[in-house]
Amino acid sequence: MREGESPGNYHRNFTQWSTIGDIKNKRYYWWTEHNRRMRMVDLNVLSFEGSLISRIPLDEARSEDIRNCTNDFSLNDRQ
Numbered sequence: 001m002r003e004g005e006s007p008g009n010y011h012r013n014f015t016q017w018s019t020i021g022d023i024k025n026k027r028y029y030w031w032t033e034h035n036r037r038m039r040m041v042d043l044n045v046l047s048f049e050g051s052l053i054s055r056i057p058l059d060e061a062r063s064e065d066i067r068n069c070t071n072d073f074s075l076n077d078r079q
Contacts, residue, residue: 017058034062 020029026043 030058032058034059035064037064 014033017030017032021027022029027040028043029038029040031038
């Protein structure tokens with residue numbers, strides 16, 4: 001996405017989060033730019049009674065773990 005006054009004066013924006021809605025099973029999945037791990041909320045187990053609005057952050061922390069897979073590719077360990 002581009003935002004700005006003119007083609008010479010704009011900045012590019014990015015997708016902050018992505019979602020997938022599973023209407024049949026009433027589940028929503030999401031991931032964010034800061035954490036690519038897919039997360040899910042099951043609407044079947046939530047109560048929608050009451051008048052309070054609840055909010056949670058999309059990310060608990062803006063970080064992403066990195067799994068080191070180097071040994072998975074090591075030819076020395078294979079027979």
